[in-house]
Amino acid sequence: MNYNSTWRGKAPRLTTALAILTLSTAAFAAPINKTDIKFIGPIAADMQLKPYQTEHQDAIINSLLPSIQQPTTSITVFGEKLKWQNLDKVNALTLGGLQALKFSTHAERFSQGTLTLKGIEKAQLFINGEKQTAKNEKYELALPQGDHQIVIIAEQVANWHDVEVDFSPNTDIDTLTFSTTEQHGLSAKQLFDATTVSALSLAPNAKQYLITKRHYQDSTGNQANLVTELKNDDQQTIYRFESGQPSNIIWSPDNNYLVYLLDGKLTQLNRKTLSLKVIANNLDGANSFAYYDNNSLIFSWSKSPTANNSLTKHYQGLQDRWSYARTTSQAYLLDINTGLSKALSQGPLSHSIEDFNSQRGTVLLSRGTEAMQAATHPTTELIELNIANASTTELGQFATFNQAKYTGDDIYVTAGPDFKEGLGRNLPDNMLANNYDGQLYLLTNNGQKATPLSREFDPAIGQLEVLANGDAIMKVTEQDSIALYLYDKSKQRFSKLNTGFDVVEQFSYSSNRSPMVLVSGSNASSPQQLKQLSISKNKATTVWDSQPQAYANTDIADLEEFNFTNTAGIEIKGRVYLPSNLDKNKQYPALVYYYGGTSPVTRGFTGRYPFNLWAEHGYVVYVVQPTGATGFGQQFSAKHVNAWGQYTADDIMQGTQALLKQYPFIDKQRLGNLGASYGGFMTMLLATKTDMFSASIAHAGISNITSYWGQGWWGYLYSGEASKNSYPWNNSTLYSQHSPVFHADKVTTPLLLLHGDADTNVPVGESHNMYTALKLLGKDVELIEYKGADHQIFARDQRFNWWDTMLAYFDKHLKQQPQWWQYLYPEK
Template sequence: MYKKVICAACGAALSLSSFGETIDIKSLNYSGPFEVATPFMLDSIDANSAKFDTLAILKTPISMNAAEKGSKFTNQVLPASRTPALHLLNFTLDNGRYFNGSLKVSGLKNREIYLDGKLITDEKLALAPATHSITVKCLTLPGNQPDSVRISIESDGKTQVTINKEQGRRYTLQDVMTGQRILSAALSPSGKYLLTTYSFTHEGGDNTFNTQISELSSGRVLLSSTETLRWMPDCDQLYLTRNVNKKLRFITLNPLTHEEQVIADDIPTHSFMLSPTADFFVYLKNQDEPKEKNADLYEIVNPEDRQPGWRSRASLMKFDLASGLSSPLTFGYRNVTPAGISADGSKLLFMAYDTKVEQRPSSVVSLYLLDLKSGACMTLLENEGFIGGASLSPDGKTVALTASPEGLGSIGKNLPDGMTPNMYDNQLYVMDVATKKVTPLTRDFNPSVESFAWSKADGNIYFTAEDRDLKSLYRVNPTNGQIDNLKALEEYVMSFDLSATAPVLVYTGQGASNSDRLYSVSLKNGRQNLIEDLSAKRLEGVRLGECKGWPFVTSRGDSISVRYILPPDFDPSEKYPMIVNYYGGCSPTSRTFESRYPHHVYAAHGYVVLVIIPRGSAGFGQEYAAHHVNTAGEGVADDIIEAVKAFTDSHSWVDSKKIGCIGASYGGFMTQYLQTKTDIFAAGISHAGISDHTSYWGEGYWGYSYSEVCMANSYPWTRKDLFVDRSPLFNADKIHTPLLFLHGDSDTNVPFGESIQMYTALKRLGRETAFVAVRGANHQVTEFNKRKQWQETIFAWFAKYLQDDPSWWEAMYPKKSL
């Protein structure tokens, strides 16, 4: 019998903030003893000729979760065991800023230390802001003498830490990048059953997918599958495609009995539009691209020809499920896409695309209605610009269209004379097929239409729309134009789906402070039912700061959308640094929770986060959105500066000397442009930002076409005031704010050189700046590990200038003697 003594009596949570202080951990969670039997000695040595070592039992796997769920350790003595035993001692360390220190464990000779579930071998700690779990796993042997232990943390004194904080853990980048999410939800034709597709992102970036079929009324799960499942259009059966013996099968699946039936044994593709009659589908067949005669030289026949795959063309085909016959529906060089099949399967709506560089817009659309029996084709639109999407009504008599206010003869335009609409401000229209008469449905409706769908059950059109910084769910009667807000319970509706015959709808959404949730809506009485709260699972035990709206009217009289997020341990008597986030382009910085610029993670690092949506964004009405056109940042920048100053003046807990700003793409341009107009920022970050409108116009894959939006009918040779005078590069000498440039070195949207030339200018001027390139990344950084390092670079830059702590930056980018 033995006893091992632990110097770790229970105590309250402790804080450490003074330089060089050491803190003894006086409150631990304990789990154990976990007795581990000595193995039967089948042989005296193993395959590597090594003898058995009892200390190897320490390597026996055990879940670290057991330690976190253990009981409070109160008696200072580890329980005795007659066999070798494992013990787990756990505590949490909460740091709101980057932490440099070390972990000291005295005693317990046979031990391992785990930080956030991962084995560490170095006592030194360099911790990103988070609530960290630290577990000491130790092995005791029968007959050993009692041994005392001391667990302590030594800090550099710059960061306050809290041991065993009881109010929950901090929200972290890991939370943003990993875990389960709802990808989509779809109702069966009768509305009785629900198909929900989930994704799960694992540490390192691997994704797994799962589809679940449930009964809508009860939630009872009928089926789970890792295969891609969809509803048949005419019954409550599922269908899937599956490769069998190098042939692709079309299979139906009964969700109740799980019985499968092979409908077609050798189909040409797994991507298609299935007819509502379920007897055929329409698909795209790729054509061979024109090849160059000389492999080392190539002709660019169109500015778009620089893009890989631009020469690829496809035609429409019809596949008959009964006979297996594929029939061509279209022929030509223009790309096409199916837009809908009538309920009786007799008509196909499709779109054809062409490029005409000499005009604005350079992308044009033709819309056709093909009679699948006779082959007769009706042209509904020909080479029309400003068109978005199209959808055929179930009866085949009406087409719903999205287009900018300039589309369809500007019938949806609602602007003062002299103003050009923002092409990203989407309006909804309907066209009568027989007369080709077009009626605008949203001309006097401020939100900007996104996705839309016809309801076969009631004949209405349901759609989502950007509504200031929200994305809301609406219904419009195409006959009388009445629009109803369905008052979704989430701030940002991600997706929705309608039953074919029942008055029910499902939607997924999230908010500024919550992750995914899934709802059903009765279209008879408007009653909403929460089906699944995935957010509650994802945020269990997490403490978030408050998110609040802040009404603000600019000096020009515009009401702009502003919101702010507070640190989770906010104290109004303290001063906080602030990060300002914006886009400044044509789309609002919406109330999504898990964005590429995760506001609640910034807040968890001790910042107030201010999100500003200046003039020029869609979703606020046509006139508000039109301020993005031919301004090149002027006015938009003024909105941001005014809002920051007013917010700082009215909130004493903001440190006006420690304000940073960040934006990407057009927002990256805005970061640069702001510094030419103000000195209120202590640091700025531009990701993939435009520094010279002229070079972006000519070099970016979409430079000239995006300029059709923001510089409508203006060109470098006609508007020097826009393209040159308002380019940050030509005002570089006005910049004194420390600027970090981030850019993927394979960016095909905003060329890499946009950051290179601005960085070079600031270096030449002797200004504080840094440039971090992301190898192999395009416009967005999506690869898991690269995204993590990219995001930590952002954190480190702000910590350096807004928290006066360069240690994180220096750890990531040590000085080089070059």
């Protein structure tokens, strides 16, 4: 029988299923049951010098560690197979080589204590892969709720009969359970560090593809580990990049070559011989390469102005707040044989390459109509360039425009509903369109005629690609999913491609007669996969799955759909993540998450806000999709305009009340809510409207709509939709009365404000506004800034701290467990 050892706090007792030691608050050490510790060894028994006797101790141990961490029954070292066994089965006094101990510990709550190794003279100890530092042979533990793996690699032991691992809790509430189980709950490290596909590209003939995978690890910290491989259709690697990573990867139309940028060189790889040729050097600022034909490449080349070290900066327009505003980009053609480049566009205005047709000798270019446009709805001009004679044809100037692509002699355009004086509108006359709700149009007769194609199609259209037959593949927002759709031009019909993903991340397609699509994505409850899909058969097969490698033996939260009908009679979608060990006879705290801006909270497995991780920490997590988001139809998204939380707040509050009725095991006295950016604004706004929440978190939220409008880099552009036709001087009520800081005196809920101190999208002053108001009012408010972070928290170390901070704050207020928060942010 295996026993699990648990330390709580008073006198020891033993049960048949569980070895439980309860210690006094004096916190004396007691040994962990040896049946709860795995042992393997001797590892390399004939080792003459132990690692500590060499100059490479850490390197040797760290290289061995991953094999020890794996949930296997044995490992093979220098051809010898070694099996794991329980420590109580070890009868030897001394052993050669190295030995390893491994066990799991589960924390019911944030727990601290001291781990002591007895009888082991030389050892290194790792918790979740991170090396721990001992003080007087004692290791201080501070473990959040959840499962943690402890590995000890021993180098010198005089007598294994004397070996013990002791644990002493700091207080009687520090609870750890020890066992040999390999099954564990989802961890933050898994979500961030796991290998994922970060780039992919499928060859025109679908016979090969290039894939870049990324992962993180403790030894490299914030630096991602990237590997790019060229694979054939049998999934065999035929070329591998490791040290330097290629970018701007393209395939030749004749399928013979692969071209990429690496170390500042534009390089051509022969797909048959794998020989290399440098096409051109000195291409700083060059990007978006594509084969124009078999002999030349078309690309964009950007030029930044000379750094200005003067004492002043004279603003030329609203965009001058952007650090890159004066960078210009032009279209170029490059000869592959000689490396010679020639400009296709010029002037003070930047030109973007939308598409090209080498048979016709034309290029589609878009450009702003002014270098520094002083408008909330900048105008984009679409032109067609004839390369042979450098003549241009203006196809139109559009107040809303996203993308343009050739389809035979016609042109697809993606833009908002207001494109061409509202051609795509599917709204009552009294409603203003939300132009973030992407629509598809067809331009014919040299742009003289435009036809709306998606007016009755509810998903919001994003990325657009065109197949050789003129049909289009589109990446769309469909309610809370990201899907791929095919638009059949001849039948004028949209059909969904069956990727099997809730969220499509990236895709690439072939140009052969039976086109294939290579696509990566994930589902709400399953991690990233790579699949290949036949468009004609509309069937996908899995090429690679991250689950066996990164999430083996891992408990994942259960997921349930939860929709309700609001008081306006509109169905509001949502989903609920339930802790994997849920006991419906108990009461659980819950977290309510939302965005509320122009897009829904999609169903990806992980991301900046790890719903599955929160559920693992014992929270029921409700993700609600309130009124105003794209992907649900134009009338739904249009309610975002000039609302600033008016409908969104009601949906969140009504949804939370409906949730409590549907899930009686949620404790209504322990509700938390949080959101970021517009969702951070919603958190602050809700704090002025309701006391149903016991703790709230706003990350990078807007507290004053006026200051965001004037100071955020894109504030006035976003407000062009969110506050369409409304300005502080003609609609002061909207800008003031919908701003949370103007109602700070109504806040009763404890509030945590999080912000990157280098945020350019929503400046950190937005959190400062609210913090200042609430502090002066004597409210319960905390403000934490992340140094050097912009609108999102990307760096690995900051991401882990950020996730910990949010959970620790909720543990403090919703579980009455302040210890983790006090550990992270001790009072001076």
